[in-house]
Amino acid sequence: MTQSNLILVLGDQLTPAISSLAQADASTDIVVMAEVVEEATYVRHHKKKITFLFSAMRHFALELENAGWRVAYTRLDDPNNAGSLEGEVARRLARHKSKKVVVTEPGEWRLLNAMQNWSRSLGCQVDILSDDRFIASHSEFAGWASGRKQLRMEYFYRDMRKKARLLMHGDKPVGGKWNFDSENRKPAADDLSIPEPLRFEPDGVTQDVMRLVQKNFAEHFGDLEPFWFAVTRTDAETARDHFITECLPSFGDYQDAMLVGCRFLYHSVLSHYIHCGLLDPLDVCQRAAAAYENGEAPINAVEGFVRQIIGWREFIRGIYWLKMPSYADPNFFQTERKLPAFYWTGETDMRCLAEAITQTKEEAYAHHIQRLMVTGNFAMLAGVSPTEIHEWYLAVYADAYEWVELPNVIGMSQFADGGLLGSKPYAASGSYINKMSNYCSHCSYDVKQKTGDEACPFNALYWDFLARNQDQLGQNARLRNPYATWRRMSEDKRQTYRDSAAAFLSKLS
Ligand SMILES: Cc1cc2nc3c(=O)[nH]c(=O)nc-3n(C[C@H](O)[C@H](O)[C@H](O)COP(=O)(O)OP(=O)(O)OC[C@H]3O[C@@H](n4cnc5c(N)ncnc54)[C@H](O)[C@@H]3O)c2cc1C
Ligand code: SF4
Incomplete structure (x- = not known):
C-alpha cells in the first residue's frame, strides 16, 4: 500500500496553490488542519480574528474535499483535540501510520523554530517548504540587504516593480517616476462620499464558529458581532473587485486622512484576506494596474496601492526574517511604561x-x-x-x-x-x-x-x-x-x- 504523507495546512495558508499542496498527491496524501487553543491564545487574539480564521479554515477544508482531497480536520471542541499543532500532527501520524509531514514554512519565527525540532520530537521526516506567495524569497532579500548601511523600502520596491513587471514601460516606471506620494496625503473634507467595504452575512458554518468563540474566548478583546468578513475565496474576490471599482480611484488622495466615524475611508480592507491566502497579492496588484491601464483609476492611486503591497509588505517581511529572533527585543529608548x-x-x-x-x-x-x-x-x-x-x-x-x-x-x-x-x-x-x-x-x-x-x-x-x-x-x-x-x-x-x-x-x- 502507498504510504500517505501528511500535508499540514496552517490557518494562513488557505490556497490550493500553497507550496505544500502544490507538490502533494490528492490520491494518497492526507491534508491535516487543526483549530488549536495554543495558536488562538499565545496572545489573546480579537474575537473577530479567531472567528474569521476558523471559519475560513472550515470553508477551505470543504473546498479541498470538493476538489478530491482527504482532509483530516480537527475542530477546537473535538474532545480528542491535542491543543497544539505538534500534538495534532503526532495524533494524525499515529492514526494514519504516516512517516512524513510536509508543511509550507509558517509566518512566525516561534512556530518555525518549533517545527524544525519536530522530526526529532515526532520521529518522522518533516519537509518545510518555502512560501512562494511572496515576490522576494528570504535569500533574495538577504542578498539585497547585504552590505547596505541602511535598508530603505524605496530602492527595494523599485527592484520588486521590475521583477513583477508592474506599472513598467520597458525598464522605466509608468508615468515617468517611481513614486507619486507627493500627490497623495490630502486631508479629507467632512462631506466626502465614501463607499463602505462589502459586508457578508455569516452563513451556518460561521455562526457555529461564532458560538464556539463566544464560549471559549469570551474574555478576549473585541466585539464578535456584527461579524461581516468574507470567509470564502469567492466572497473575498468580490470584496477585492468592489475595492478596485469603488475605492481605488481615491485611494491615493486620501490615504493618510482620518475622519470621525469614517473607519475605512478609501482603504482596501483586504490585508486579512491576502495574508491568509484567500487573495493572491500579485493578482490584486495586477488588477489594480489593469484599472490604471483601462483609465479607471489614476496613477497616483494605483502606484500608491501597488507600493503598499509589493513594496512595504515585501520589505517588512524581508526585515522580519533577516533579523529574527533578536528583532523582538530592541528597546532603543529604554522605555518601560505599561500600556495605558x-x-x-x-x-x-x-x-x-x-x-x-x-x-x-x-x-x-x-x-x-x-x-x-x-x-x-x-x-x-x-x-x-x-x-x-x-x-x-x-x-x-x-x-x-x-x-x-x-x-x-x-x-x-x-x-x-x-x-x-x-x-x-x-x-x-x-x-x-x-x-x-x-x-x-x-x-x-x-x-x-x-x-x-x-x-x-x-x-x-x-x-x-x-x-x-x-x-x-x-x-x-x-x-x-x-x-x-x-x-x-x-x-x-x-x-x-x-x-x-x-x-x-x-x-x-
Ligand atoms: C503600528 C502598525 C502596526 C501594523 N500592524 C500590521 C499588521 O499586524 N498586519 C498588517 O497586515 N499590517 C499592519 N500594518 C500595516 C498597515 O497598517 C496595514 O497593512 C493596513 O492598515 C491594512 O489595511 P488595508 O488592507 O485597508 O490596507 P490598505 O491601506 O488598503 O493597503 C493595501 C495593502 O498594502 C499592504 N500594506 C500597506 N501598508 C503596509 C505595511 N506597512 N506593511 C505591510 N503591508 C502593508 C497590506 O497588505 C494592505 O492590505 C501596521 C502598521 C503600523 C503602523
Ligand atoms: S488629543 Fe484631541 S486635540 Fe489632541 S490630536 Fe487628538 S483629537 Fe486632536
Missing part, C-alpha cells in the same frame, strides 16, 4: 485615540495612519514599552501576524530598532493629527493650546519625547529643525512643556 488601560476600552477624552481604539474593538481594523500616527505615535511619545505595544497590536487586528506586525511596530512605529527600518521616528504633535483629520474639532482638548490641563496632550508629549531622547536623536539629520526649534525656546518655555508632559503622564499611570 484605555487601549483596551477606548475610554479616553482624546478623541483621536478614542476613535482609533473603539473601531479596533468593534472591527478588528484601523487603517495605517490611525495605527502609525495615533495609537503608535502616542505609545512612543508616552514611553510605553515596545513589548507591551507589540503584544497589543498582535492581538487586536484581524490582519496581525508576527512577520508583518512586529517590524511595523518595533521598527516603523516605535523606532525601537534605532533606525534600521526608518530614518527618523514617526513622532508628531497634535498639529499633524489636526491637519490630517477632523478629530480635533470633536475633542475636549484644545489642539492649539501647547501646555496645561486643556491643551492637546500630544503637544507637550512631543517636545518631552525629543528632550528626553536628545542623546539618541540629537544627531539625526532629519530632526535638525525640531531640535533647533527646541534649543531656541527659552529655558522657562522648555520647562513648562516638560512639566505639562510630566503632569499628564503621572495621571496616565
Whole structure:
C-alpha cells in the first residue's frame, strides 16, 4: 500500500496553490488542519480574528474535499483535540501510520523554530517548504540587504516593480517616476462620499464558529458581532473587485486622512484576506494596474496601492526574517511604561485615540495612519514599552501576524530598532493629527493650546519625547529643525512643556 504523507495546512495558508499542496498527491496524501487553543491564545487574539480564521479554515477544508482531497480536520471542541499543532500532527501520524509531514514554512519565527525540532520530537521526516506567495524569497532579500548601511523600502520596491513587471514601460516606471506620494496625503473634507467595504452575512458554518468563540474566548478583546468578513475565496474576490471599482480611484488622495466615524475611508480592507491566502497579492496588484491601464483609476492611486503591497509588505517581511529572533527585543529608548488601560476600552477624552481604539474593538481594523500616527505615535511619545505595544497590536487586528506586525511596530512605529527600518521616528504633535483629520474639532482638548490641563496632550508629549531622547536623536539629520526649534525656546518655555508632559503622564499611570 502507498504510504500517505501528511500535508499540514496552517490557518494562513488557505490556497490550493500553497507550496505544500502544490507538490502533494490528492490520491494518497492526507491534508491535516487543526483549530488549536495554543495558536488562538499565545496572545489573546480579537474575537473577530479567531472567528474569521476558523471559519475560513472550515470553508477551505470543504473546498479541498470538493476538489478530491482527504482532509483530516480537527475542530477546537473535538474532545480528542491535542491543543497544539505538534500534538495534532503526532495524533494524525499515529492514526494514519504516516512517516512524513510536509508543511509550507509558517509566518512566525516561534512556530518555525518549533517545527524544525519536530522530526526529532515526532520521529518522522518533516519537509518545510518555502512560501512562494511572496515576490522576494528570504535569500533574495538577504542578498539585497547585504552590505547596505541602511535598508530603505524605496530602492527595494523599485527592484520588486521590475521583477513583477508592474506599472513598467520597458525598464522605466509608468508615468515617468517611481513614486507619486507627493500627490497623495490630502486631508479629507467632512462631506466626502465614501463607499463602505462589502459586508457578508455569516452563513451556518460561521455562526457555529461564532458560538464556539463566544464560549471559549469570551474574555478576549473585541466585539464578535456584527461579524461581516468574507470567509470564502469567492466572497473575498468580490470584496477585492468592489475595492478596485469603488475605492481605488481615491485611494491615493486620501490615504493618510482620518475622519470621525469614517473607519475605512478609501482603504482596501483586504490585508486579512491576502495574508491568509484567500487573495493572491500579485493578482490584486495586477488588477489594480489593469484599472490604471483601462483609465479607471489614476496613477497616483494605483502606484500608491501597488507600493503598499509589493513594496512595504515585501520589505517588512524581508526585515522580519533577516533579523529574527533578536528583532523582538530592541528597546532603543529604554522605555518601560505599561500600556495605558484605555487601549483596551477606548475610554479616553482624546478623541483621536478614542476613535482609533473603539473601531479596533468593534472591527478588528484601523487603517495605517490611525495605527502609525495615533495609537503608535502616542505609545512612543508616552514611553510605553515596545513589548507591551507589540503584544497589543498582535492581538487586536484581524490582519496581525508576527512577520508583518512586529517590524511595523518595533521598527516603523516605535523606532525601537534605532533606525534600521526608518530614518527618523514617526513622532508628531497634535498639529499633524489636526491637519490630517477632523478629530480635533470633536475633542475636549484644545489642539492649539501647547501646555496645561486643556491643551492637546500630544503637544507637550512631543517636545518631552525629543528632550528626553536628545542623546539618541540629537544627531539625526532629519530632526535638525525640531531640535533647533527646541534649543531656541527659552529655558522657562522648555520647562513648562516638560512639566505639562510630566503632569499628564503621572495621571496616565
Ligand atoms: C503600528 C502598525 C502596526 C501594523 N500592524 C500590521 C499588521 O499586524 N498586519 C498588517 O497586515 N499590517 C499592519 N500594518 C500595516 C498597515 O497598517 C496595514 O497593512 C493596513 O492598515 C491594512 O489595511 P488595508 O488592507 O485597508 O490596507 P490598505 O491601506 O488598503 O493597503 C493595501 C495593502 O498594502 C499592504 N500594506 C500597506 N501598508 C503596509 C505595511 N506597512 N506593511 C505591510 N503591508 C502593508 C497590506 O497588505 C494592505 O492590505 C501596521 C502598521 C503600523 C503602523
Ligand atoms: S486635540 Fe489632541 S488629543 Fe484631541 S483629537 Fe486632536 S490630536 Fe487628538
